[in-house]
Amino acid sequence: MTTSAADVITGLLRGRYGFDGVDCTGFNAITGNHIPGSTTLPPRLGGVEELSVAEQAVLPLDARADRLGGETDLELVLDAARSGAVSEARVDESARRILRDKFRLGLCDDPDVNPDAATERVGAPAPVELGRRVQQRSLIHLAGQRLYTEGIDPAVAARYSTVVERAEDAAAAIVRSAAPYEKREGFMKQFRGVTCQRTQEHSDFGSAHSDRLSTRPR
Numbered sequence: 226m227t228t229s230a231a232d233v234i235t236g237l238l239r240g241r242y243g244f245d246g247v248d249c250t251g252f253n254a255i256t257g258n259h260i261p262g263s264t265t266l267p268p269r270l271g272g273v274e275e276l277s278v279a280e281q282a283v284l285p286l287d288a289r290a291d292r293l294g295g296e297t298d299l300e301l302v303l304d305a306a307r308s309g310a311v312s313e314a315r316v317d318e319s320a321r322r323i324l325r326d327k328f329r330l331g332l333c334d335d336p337d338v339n340p341d342a343a344t345e346r347v348g349a350p351a352p353v354e355l356g357r358r359v360q361q362r363s364l365i366h367l368a369g370q371r372l373y374t375e376g377i378d379p380a381v382a383a384r385y386s387t388v389v390e391r392a393e394d395a396a397a398a399i400v401r402s403a404a405p406y407e408k409r410e411g412f413m414k415q416f417r418g419v420t421c422q423r424t425q426e427h428s429d430f431g432s433a434h435s436d437r438l439s440t441r442p443r
Contacts, residue, residue: 231288239289247322250285252295283310291319367397376401 238244251269252258255278258266273281282301285293293301305311327333346352372386373395379388382399389395 234285234288234290245322247292247319247326248290249292250290250294255281255293255296255301256298258295279304279308279310286311286315286319289315289318291322365397370396372396373398374400 234248238248253266254269254271257268260266273284276284278301282293283305286302286305302311302316306313306316324333367386370386371389371394372382373389373392374382375398377399382388386397392398
């Protein structure tokens with residue numbers, strides 16, 4: 226469960242960047258997911274398979290995640306609190322964040338949706354422009370920059386930047402390498418090679434690489 230990493234959630238997200246919103250783990254990482262009439266997806270544990278379910282539930286809570294994504298068993302949190310593995314104060318911290326968002330949205334005072342208001346707000350110019358500005362700020366402009374590459378044709382990279390041979394001489398680096406891959410069979414395999422009937426666009430969204438954190442570089 227990469228979403229249980231304390232150095233990422235507590236150290237980077239909440240500490241360095243001051244984020245105090247709700248953090249949700251990856252879905253069904255602890256208990257998996259049963260799809261009625263179809264199949265059961267296994268847990269996606271990410272290197273903590275040797276721990277008990279109770280211990281796995283404590284990890285994201287210790288890291289200050291607020292929600293166990295997709296998990297429906299309340300006992301995962303209640304047992305952690307009863308055993309003392311997680312303090313009530315820690316549970317209250319997450320409860321406050323979650324309830325704060327609900328109150329901000331008015332879900333506790335007026336939970337009914339006004340269709341007319343929704344039509345006016347969705348796609349309104351101000352939030353659309355904000356979204357564009359956020360996307361622009363997330364982009365890295367490479368034109369004219371000194372660029373170090375691995376696994377990329379230097380001639381292709383040279384169309385956009387000045388390619389250098391040493392990483393220490395570069396302003397940015399792009400490294401393309403083969404990720405460790407553990408071949409797995411199962412439900413998601415049937416989604417390989419899906420073609421959208423409307424656009425005829427091909428998608429491989431079901432073929433993401435998976436591996437264990439204990440895997441050594443090959």
